[in-house]
Amino acid sequence: MHHSSSESRISYSFPESTFDLEALCPRYVFEADGGTALAVQLDGRWPELFPRLPELDLILACAGHGPVSMASAWAAPQFDCYPGSSALLCLESGVELTPSAFGGGMAVIEHAATGQQLASLQFFDRNGRGCLKLLLTNGSDLDAFESLVRDHACGRRMTQFGLKTRASQRPESVPDTEMVRAVWDGLSRSLPDSSFPGLEGVSRHDALAAVGQDKAWRLARWVVRQTLQSMIEHSVPLGGAVRNEAVFLPVGFWPTHSGECSCGITLFGETSQFTLRGSQVGGDTWATRFTRGDQEVICVEFYDDCGNFAAGLGVRSEAADWQRTLWNEMLKTSGWSCLDEKVA
Structure with a gap:
């Protein structure tokens, strides 16, 4: 049937x-x-x-x-x-x-x-x-x-399938700032995971802390919620991906409405969903800023409580210039207002 x-x-x-x-x-x-x-x-x-x-x-x-x-x-x-x-x-x-x-x-x-x-x-x-x-x-x-x-x-059994996974090894020291900045823009062209491409042994999470606040800054989770609500109001097309040990799942959608649930807030598109869990779930959130030609690109990256990459979210290429500007300005205003705008 x-x-x-x-x-x-x-x-x-x-x-x-x-x-x-x-x-x-x-x-x-x-x-x-x-x-x-x-x-x-x-x-x-x-x-x-x-x-x-x-x-x-x-x-x-x-x-x-x-x-x-x-x-x-x-x-x-x-x-x-x-x-x-x-x-x-x-x-x-x-x-x-x-x-x-x-x-x-x-x-x-x-x-x-x-x-x-x-x-x-x-x-x-x-x-x-x-x-x-x-x-x-x-x-x-x-x-x-x-x-x-x-x-x-x-039948039910305790047998584990597949190969054993290994716990990710975090670097013992913060990477060199100049080295991270030298390869920073290449990060935007790679599939996101917990490693920083171009620098062996450097974690993505630690690279964000080292690169400088004109390139990456922490975001409070309420700021992300507020930004996402605004994207719904202005019909901004979003795209992102979640990664765990077994799955890399990219998602692109136009959020039409949101709903509160026991685990947080969910944005709904016609055929896709994005859920931002509440503060009781560990981890931290960062904004990352890149330049492509004369265009400024800002993405939001989510990490678990061990510093492993969990997900990323940004504005899709179909967005109008004013929609992209709205997204960028909301994220910069929240955590970047104290910076010298000359670095932009």
């Missing part, structure tokens, strides 16, 4: 009794989340599972790290092996997956308080943290989901 809706809006919930894991996998099903969900563990054959995602049709992919999570709708995503590595790459969306970093996965049916069901495939890293969630939508093929779960279901 292909589940569809006459509405253009993407929905992630289904009527009660749409899914029945107990009937589908009676040997393997177990209760999760204090009895509010049923789950089946997946067998870890990721090279066979992920190529089947196009069968599911339209799904919502969610990934998070530290103070940020992002979500984007995938329409029949096709993943291929990344040359020279075990990573999987979706050329259409730019998403990269590292299956060797997965510690396990489950198919989960959640029972919402409204009497609805949510169905998803959830994956965890080697430390047991959630790193990727694939939610079924009203555009998903539910029969394909049940077939995939049935084929990859297995």
